[in-house]
């Protein structure tokens with residue numbers, strides 16, 4: 733008679749009180765503070781509907797600017813009947829891309845709902861369903877946000893190119909470098925995305941049949957290993973770029989012209 737193997741529990745739950753003696757709570761607390769501050773700042777900046785353009789610099793929170801009322805129109809998709817902030821028309825796409833990002837999901841589940849807050853620390857809630865139910869099952873739309881993020885990225889590069897074009901001709905200001913750095917960081921963030929890696933190298937039975945995709949996948953894998961770090965740098969980058977444009981637009985800061 734063959735022995736029946738015991739059934740493993742559906743999910744591994746840590747039942748005991750924390751066994752860790754180190755300050756495991758520091759990381760989730762810092763994550764909650766930084767992500768919370770970013771969400772508050774981005775919401776505030778996105779709703780301002782002012783000081784988002786300091787020629788030739790356009791804030792990334794407002795790019796592409798889609799209404800005819802924009803201080804700097806990228807594509808006049810909507811007429812001047814749109815009276816609200818043009819950031820509302822676009823921020824949901826990069827916002828959704830970050831919100832559903834595999835790395836950020838881990839970070840904010842740990843920071844805000846303590847599910848779990850750290851390794852070997854029990855979940856705050858008794859039950860854990862993962863992302864198998866509504867609403868968290870919607871996190872699976874991440875790959876579609878990845879597709880949407882690509883045209884936004886193209887516009888950010890276009891804005892960075894326009895940042896060389898001053899009223900008196902071609903030049904280079906600190907703001908130009910800021911916009912270039914922001915577009916570069918966001919490109920790295922998008923290319924290091926897990927969905928990007930899968931689009932380029934996933935769904936193949938044999939890499940030998942698709943050597944180009946394999947080479948691409950290998951390069952993206954190197955980037956993907958740094959996705960968490962790039963996620964933070966690009967988050968700070970986009971907020972600081974908006975802040976820079978805002979300070980120049982309000983006259984608080986003078987943009988230094990390098991040539």
Ligand code: FES
Nearest residue numbers: 833834835925926
């Ligand atoms: S952007 Fe983070 S996994 Fe896709």
